[in-house]
Amino acid sequence: MDAVQPRIIVQRDDFDIAAEMSQISGQNRNIGAVVTFSGLCRDEAGTLAALEIEHYPGMAEAEMTRVAAEVLDRWTLTGLTIIHRFGLIKPGENxxxxxxxxxxxxxxxxxxxxLMDYLKNTAPFWKKEHLNTGEERGWVEAKTKDQDAFKRWHSL
Structure with missing residues (x-):
């Protein structure tokens, strides 16, 4: 089997999940499963106008590539895609x-x-909440439950 080359993309624009599914499956008839996770911006009970996501260009992609290599060492995959957006993202958007x-x-x-536990906890992205009132709530801290979920992978 050929070595899997992960697709790592950090972009401002939205993405098309169906197009990404088509790309990852391609002509490979040996794929038995594609697990897809799409994270959306919540409206936080109607209080959130937008989520602002920042990153260090180059650093984010390099770190995601490093972690993708770790994933490919741990599990036998036939394809891997990671897309993360930055900029102002409104509720309901990817x-x-x-x-x-x-x-x-x-x-x-x-x-x-x-990968989702990694992205929620240690990937170099920062989130700031913009409220419907026009105020900024500030930078979002990692949640304890997300940190605990990521820790479990270190014992496996």
């Missing part, structure tokens, strides 16, 4: 897409879950 393809579902589920 923020992140993770697609992990494999021959069997377990590897795809584990890889996608690990």
């Amino acid at each position: 923020i992140v897409l993770v697609m992990a393809a494999s021959i069997h579902r377990e590897a795809a589920f584990n890889a996608a879950s690990f």
